[in-house]
Amino acid sequence: MTVYVAMDDTDNLNSRGTGRLARSVAAALAEEYEVFGVTRHQLYVNDAIPYTSHNSCAVLHLPHAEKQDIPAIFEMTEQMMLDDFVEGSDPGLAVASASQVTPALLAFGKDAKSKVLTQEMARSLAKNLDIRLKGLGGTEDGVIGSMAGIGLARAGNDGRFLQVGRIREITGLCTAEELLEAGIDAIITRDGRQVTKGIIEAPEGKSVKPCPIGGWVVLIVDEQDGHIIPVKRD
Template identity: 55%
Template sequence: MIYLAMDDTDNLESRGTGRLARAIAVELSRRYHVMGVTRHQLFVHESIPFTSHNSCAVIHIQGDSGMDDIFDTAKKLMLDDFVEGSDPGIAVASSRQVNSGVVAFGQDAKCIVVNQERARSVAANAGIRLEGLGGTEGGVIGSVAGIGLAASGSDGRFLLRGRNRELIGPQPVWALLSSGIDQVMTIDGRLVNDGMIAIRKSPTPSFVQGRAVLFVEESDGGYVALKRP
């Protein structure tokens, strides 16, 4: 698996990192098998500059070749989309490069303040290609963290997974499962195999043990899809 991560690509007036990541994923899918795009929540603290929610995005690509092309393609698209006031960073790594230091950095970035120096050191020690693309280059922090969190297989939620963006409004469980979502499950761990699911926008399944799991809760004889962090 190849992980392409990006962070701090926006300002208050521009489209968010998640939307940009989805656009880049669509472009990369012309040549690679894109498995999905995940969003990962990072630490929110007054000393950390961020646009809205301090999250990063990671594109999951099946395979282990083409990393330079993937990085260069995404870098160009990010530079073409650069907006003043943003501090973008980008990183790419294969699953075999993600060592315990990268995973630990990702976990720390969720609960404490981490800095660029450590992010760059962690990336260098793991042989991960990392680059800041403007501003303060603060996005390198979220980019390295995103790789560690995505590679863990159990963090964040999918912004893009198969055809999930096409599903809006009430959906039968079979439609969700055929769209690319692996499981529908209640928050107390019960699998849901049939019935209707009310969806406010498009479903954003959680990333749990390498699977896309849409969590739901019972409501008025049916179920309502939940949006997990």
């Protein structure tokens, strides 16, 4: 059973972003649990919602953790987030098993991409679903994005991977074969053609950003004048 660890609003304009912190937490948790990957999920950008730069949350996917592991996972993650706390951030943390994600939480995640939600809504939902949720400083508004992240990650068709397999080890120009061996399940063009060979022209020093689509790790690409360009999706 998969356990999801979601964090939101952990940074300010001068600190490392939530994605980097999430990868650090993933590395620590990987000493005791299998970590499949870390996904980034874009939330609603609106003047009524305070955010640092892009209003996104990050979710760690632990595919073989059990519900009884959640207290230990939560405690370890909470401590790392508190140790990394920066003034001006409003962090929130949520940890849940796949079995705790009901249609109500899936809907909450979807709504968080296009509507202004409240802490009260997030906390009530967590209480009703028996999900561990906590604000870790500031206004604690991060509880909203962290709950949304759980729903979006469980739905399996949102966001993009910040980390999965060995993709972060491969930067710049690389072959389709290298990426498929590194943890990407499929490389496809926007019009549905599958790419299994050729050079993928990622920016120098950057790794590609595949997406979770229907339970697959999928890299979307554009073909332009014989060049295969990876698409970075929100």
